[in-house]
Amino acid sequence: AQSVSQHNHHVILSEAASLELGCNYSYGGTVNLFWYVQYPGQHLQLLLKYFSGDPLVKGIKGFEAEFIKSKFSFNLRKPSVQWSDTAEYFCAVNAGGGATNKLIFGTGTLLAVQP
Amino acid sequence: DTAVSQTPKYLVTQMGNDKSIKCEQNLGHDTMYWYKQDSKKFLKIMFSYNNKELIINETVPNRFSPKSPDKAHLNLHINSLELGDSAVYFCASSQYSPYEQYFGPGTRLTVT
Numbered sequence: 232a233q234s235v236s237q238h239n240h241h242v243i244l245s246e247a248a249s250l251e252l253g254c255n256y257s258y259g260g261t262v263n264l265f266w267y268v269q270y271p272g273q274h275l276q277l278l279l280k281y282f283s284g285d286p287l288v289k290g291i292k293g294f295e296a297e298f299i300k301s302k303f304s305f306n307l308r309k310p311s312v313q314w315s316d317t318a319e320y321f322c323a324v325n326a327g328g329g330a331t332n333k334l335i336f337g338t339g340t341l342l343a344v345q346p
Numbered sequence: 347d348t349a350v351s352q353t354p355k356y357l358v359t360q361m362g363n364d365k366s367i368k369c370e371q372n373l374g375h376d377t378m379y380w381y382k383q384d385s386k387k388f389l390k391i392m393f394s395y396n397n398k399e400l401i402i403n404e405t406v407p408n409r410f411s412p413k414s415p416d417k418a419h420l421n422l423h424i425n426s427l428e429l430g431d432s433a434v435y436f437c438a439s440s441q442y443s444p445y446e447q448y449f450g451p452g453t454r455l456t457v458t
Binding site (some may be wrong): 265267269273274275276277280283319321333334335336339341 | 379381386387388389390391394402404411436446447448450451452
């Protein structure tokens, strides 16, 4: 069965620090990969996605992620975090495709940025 | 202009009651979903519909019954509510391809 692992459950950073959140998935075939963000009390918003092509993808708000197929990883990065980045971050994989288009989510990483 | 909307936003009810949550999307998407987010923030898919046809039905109790009157709407009816049903329920939609899903604001269900 497909699964997604996020190794960091809770990350605390100071403003301007660099961020890297780990995400690994288990699936041997073609995958589509996503990072979603959930700000306090809000719904999930798409940060970025990878379908094919350049493994380094850029998203909104200065976030980027790198797909490393050999490591089954899709880590999220941001060079300099802001207080407003405080949120829960979810990595997700779509390995079904077509009619079975379901997202498998990781358990989430709570990021707290201290001013 | 809300893309995926849900009503109600909050729902507090007693065990044993029956309740419904409504979802509407104005994105013209073909597929809609229901996800459950538990108290630990873990998100799991429950159902998906494509053009009013049930596609995905994960291991969900029979007390949960989705209904899609048209491809812009997907409602969730829950019978005989239990304490363990307390969660945030998210509706989402996507085109058939390229699979990117858009989420609604969520419905926080509290069963007392």
